[in-house]
Amino acid sequence: MEWTRSGDDVFVRLDPGEEIHTSLQGLANEIGFDAAAITSGIGRTRDSTYGYMDDDHHYHRRTINGGSELVTLQGNLARRENGDAFTHLHATFSDDNLTPHAGHMFEATVHVVVELHLRLLTEAVMTRCPLENSEFVALKFD
Template identity: 45%
Template sequence: MGNPTPTVPVENNDPGRPSNEVLEASTAECALIQPGPQENHLGWHSSVEARWTSMEFSRQGRDVFVRLDPGDELHESLRSLSQHGITAAAITSGIGRVLETEIGYLDGDGVYQTVVHEESMELLSVEGNLAPGPDGPFTHIHIVLSDDGHAVRGGHLIGTTVAVTAEIHLRDLSEGGVPFERLATDSQFFRLSFCRIE
């Protein structure tokens, strides 16, 4: 007799079943989330219209593992985790392959200087955080990319679309209250503000 199929807790959207039910890995369900239209943190509308995302995620304690599929937008998908009670998180790692990536840096005047890389590139690293913002869930993400010639680029992520896959790890920090939030400033920068938790 072979090894039994491993079990993993997965999120599901079936209101008839409790969330985080342990399911066999071979029958894990996708978390299908339809995010509403939302401006990104620069006040620009995302180039990817709201649609059903095939994002799937699993929770092990406070660790959240996310898989994104082709066509999923990174910011939009991670913000949708707030619909599942993950309102504040540290984004600790990520790998995959993406395209139509806009990255930049914040200059001394508080204005983002950006460049768009249309081609498909390897996603080498993802770091950042998820927090409540003035207009809903807010993600602040920095990424490192490599083109097919192994030239590396990186910076503040404005937006990107998954080309093949993206596998992201987050640490849920929202248990016991929201520890921080993003506040608007007089520039394009949204300041991280820490909340008092009793």
């Protein structure tokens, strides 16, 4: 991973083998920020797992085995109550037949490169807390 910063904007390049969630959480610890809007991401990933939450608050997962284009990625980063960085990401992938796959991104490993833009929210006070009777971890604003 390499990154550059201009004010509250951070531009990141992730390299082959790096997992996107893990890398962004590590970046939050390295730079020392608690909140960010992840405004864009593009690149090539492999073994990407995405899905959706049903009406009963349970996630359903699908995996694209092998490579796929990361067409769009957006989301946010906040800290859990214990201080750990937590990323909430949604993405659209395109398989090698150009079929789109979209939803909540659970995991994606960089295959060639992924480029991302983050806007640090230096004044924001927000925490990720579990919702009762749900797999979702919601934002709480202090």
